[in-house]
Amino acid sequence: MRAEIIAVGSELLTPDRIDTNSLFLTAQLNRLGIQVVRKTIVGDEPNSLQREFRAALELADVIIASGGLGPTEDDITREALAAVLQRPLVQDDEILKDIEAKFQRFGRVMPQINVKQALVPVGAAVLPNPRGTAPGLWVEDGQRIVVLMPGPPSELEPMFIEQVVPRLEARAIGERLVERALRVSGMGESAVDQAIAPIYKGYRDVQTTLLHFTGEIHVYLRQWSTDRTAAEKTLDGIVERMRLALGESLFTTKGEEMEQVVARELTWHGATIAVAESCTGGMLGERLTRQPGSSAYFLGGVISYGNELKSDWLGVSRALIEKDGAVSAEVAQAMAEGVRRRSGATLGLAVTGIAGPTGGTEEKPVGTVHIALADAEGVQQKMFRFPGDRGRIRGQATVAALDMVRRYYLHKSALKAQ
């Protein structure tokens, strides 16, 4: 089966926005063995959108359109498809009730314009949207399938996984995409490639992609195959060889987030953690609390942005800050010990550094970051020099701090094992 993805919205034709839904959709479709043969981005203009639908219906078996299902005047996707398929739009009272209920739940009355979101082309199946007002639509036209989805990823992604994937699975046939997602922290992209190239170069029919993210390198292994079991076996073999090549810098082979891995370690060891943040300003706490249920291991933290608070709230001695400066190994260690002591957590994790753009010096340039981790026995510390702008430096510092916790438990288990 061949798919075309159409992103609808004039904002996607400006310099400030790009369609990223198509990446998610492509990954999902590939997993079903459906190849994306074309992507188009069109504005909120009825004629161009109708032209797109006509062209796509000639080219693809499955057409996924995102956006343009909202209540406003520019939202015309529903109408354009109905026109192309020559199906009248009828009001679906179920949807209307549902939208009205959503507004009521937040103590508001549904504005009149939202009524159009309850319009459905005759014969279309409605894909309920618990996360927004715009329902999705599944429309079949002979052998062709057209799916209309809301634009916001927070609505599109769960709707696609829960309601579209099962329907497509029933149709898709033949080759499947088998994949593995490795993630590495603490190594550069070329270092990772040098380590694993000798391995993946040996597999012609396995597609290997390296992607660079803030503080992380992601490695994707993909193989199209009609024999799932054989493909799984091949990829698992490659993963094992890469595990040896990458060592402890490899933190997941299942595409997990770093905070998930850290959460699992803390939970497993029945440990709790508290953070002391300077240059990251709360980013570390935010990452640790992204996981549902994080209150089980995350006690809290101190954002000691000003030096006074480093002393008043964390008990870092003013003399020490005077002597070594707020960005120093000593202060990072004192912050980690301080937040651990004052929170009663098993671990205290601290970050202090210079995110820039100003504040750098000859011997402490912008990008200098000290990270310290304290436990009952003592405190370890590491200095980093991160490249990039303020945002990237803060992001890399956050990942490096989480990674220090992960490696801490790796070594703990290694010691136990001896």
Place this chain on the structure above:
Amino acid sequence: MRAEIIAVGSELLTPDRIDTNSLFLTAQLNRLGIQVVRKTIVGDEPNSLQREFRAALELADVIIASGGLGPTEDDITREALAAVLQRPLVQDDEILKDIEAKFQRFGRVMPQINVKQALVPVGAAVLPNPRGTAPGLWVEDGQRIVVLMPGPPSELEPMFIEQVVPRLEARAIGERLVERALRVSGMGESAVDQAIAPIYKGYRDVQTTLLHFTGEIHVYLRQWSTDRTAAEKTLDGIVERMRLALGESLFTTKGEEMEQVVARELTWHGATIAVAESCTGGMLGERLTRQPGSSAYFLGGVISYGNELKSDWLGVSRALIEKDGAVSAEVAQAMAEGVRRRSGATLGLAVTGIAGPTGGTEEKPVGTVHIALADAEGVQQKMFRFPGDRGRIRGQATVAALDMVRRYYLHKSALKAQ
């Protein structure tokens, strides 16, 4: 003039690569008064590419294609265009010499396959590429212009600026894009649209786009005009009318971030702020410290995720937490007053809520968030019910908290003005 951008390359149809050249090209084209009406991404497949060129030649005055000019057999852009325009490809000895010279410079002999990079459709102008082997091509077909560019941004961007922009400037009839970016907080998308639709509907030639972001609605006003001053005047008139219609929910007419607006207010009033975060886990501090120079007004904060820390670090009485629960107006107020007192900041801002997915109750469902702001005179508090998942609830709570500070200063100035 209307433009279409075509990105060529099968890798751009995988889940890991996205075409970003189009953002650069759109910005450049808009500056010349050329509007992008469509973007397509196609694979290295002769028929699909030829179909794209034909469709684009019917739709646009200018067609910019990137990628597929390399020496391999997947590189078919040159051939596809020649076929569509029915122009024979002839070898350009200049280009050939140039490519051979580049290989010699690196002590290598030009592989035979590179010869095809010297092929040019009859009548095309060659755009030399000092940064790579693939030259660009400028082809005119009647009134239409087709530009073929190499895919790597490091080659495409300078080539476009140095060689394509001057050529297009000579053609562009001088229409320019004038725009305004309004941002609103505290209103839903349809409420915003209802408020401003009566205004923008009165201007046929002004393109109005509403975009929904977490906790914010962005409104873009765009007008293409040969008379910049007149267009500016028109848009400013619309902005003023929208300002009245949206009231204090409008927080910028210059596309500023909420944290920038808050930073300006704090700086202007010579004030400092400290935060106490529960469900946002550090997100609020992270937003406030995104701005360079934030240490001038942001002292720091407490992430009091566990209840103990709410008492130990912020002085919230355990009895109060027992009585009203950690997610309550009273506790939010005590957190705001506590962090203000203990940090010595001018303002104390606190957030406590239920981000979910678990922890909701009948009378305190997931999405319930209390935000409090304390100053020397006292403390104000507001309760919210945010829709969406954990991430969206936390994001909306963060924006709402920043917005409370912004509105606080709005009213302060209003009072002063009386």
